[in-house]
């Protein structure tokens with residue numbers, strides 16, 4: 001976890017009384033934490049002055065009404081002297097306590113402004129308890145409605161914003177934390193989440209399932225799914241592997257959900273082993289996946305357990321993309337959302353490399369074929385992949401041109417330097433963050449080459465890169 005940049009506490013310089021030149025005494029006055037962590041794409045995402053160390057989320061979900069109620073305890077460290085601080089949350093709040101004392105709350109849209117009974121000194125750890133209840137489907141942020149549910153099934157999967165619909169968070173990848181997630185639903189339903197299952201207890205017809213994710217996790221990568229699932233449990237090189245498939249997936253005729261869960265659990269292990277062989281050890285202490293029966297047009301790299309649409313739509317390329325994100329995106333997260341190439345370009349490249357690894361088309365052939373087939377006038381070349389803007393964060397160019405850029409880099413600096421670069425990147429920054437600029441610097445250092453013009457051509461210039469050896473195309 002990287003704490004938000006430690007804000008400078010305001011300095012009150014008190015003039016020393018009298019003559020004689022006694023040293024001025026500096027007093028620090030507590031100030032409000034900022035409403036955002038400082039990401040220019042999403043100014044209200046995350047918050048200043050706090051570093052969340054652990055989330056303890058306890059939610060209950062009612063399928064018929066779509067109502068979610070809960071209580072989340074956050075263990076937090078102050079990174080400045082705080083008079084108040086914000087959390088990101090959308091549901092109506094019943095009460096907030098800071099270290100068991102009732103706090104003053106002002107809730108405006110996405111911002112939950114909390115004023116504790118007493119100021120909190122920089123460096124102090126404190127516990128915030130937020131109680132809430134509401135209907136997530138009726139909430140939106142920046143026009144996004146991230147909640148995904150039917151009367152039978154629910155899954156919290158979205159990017160870049162998902163947490164504020166089901167727990168109060170410091171919602172930015174720069175503030176990672178460990179998680180305990182307990183979700184209570186009718187006993188007929190199963191609950192799947194990140195990490196390992198700690199317990200499952202039924203009381204008066206309702207079951208509470210407790211999952212624990214021990215490695216640091218960005219809030220948007222936390223998830224739970226509840227529904228009727230076939231759950232296959234196995235072990236992959238000693239790592240617990242849990243793969244769940246919705247029994248509501250009507251699009252798998254003749255393939256029972258339990259057989260699909262076992263099959264895709266095995267595929268997950270195979271692909272994770274392939275990726276580990278080139279990237280270094282799998283970064284987490286559990287793995288798996290979940291195929292939802294809900295209608296959703298995307299898959300998401302939820303930490304340790306990606307979520308996929310429909311068991312029948314699964315294929316190795318999609319799994320490879322989401323499992324590659326466990327290294328690129330989850331373990332090493334973006335420093336800011338403008339760095340999204342480090343997630344999507346890399347996951348796309350690894351999916352393409354997986355094809356090559358399994359005896360399919362070599363990536364360099366794919367690169368040249370794609371380069372030749374995309375005209376100069378294509379929108380693929382209009383977007384700066386290293387700064388796509390908040391509205392085009394997941395534009396096709398971030399994926400396709402981003403994938404091309406990595407293969408071109410591989411061709412330009414050679415196999416040894418390229419794979420050393422990727423392994424060094426994920427090892428040095430495991431569980432932390434990185435920016436495109438930092439990756440470019442590491443690429444130059446690892447290869448011993450000046451790559452300024454290369455990265456400008458592939459990631460920044462709004463024209464098709466020239467077909468040159470310097471651009472990895474000859």
Ligand SMILES: [Zn+2]
Pocket residue numbers: 301321322325343344347
């Ligand atoms: Zn992706």
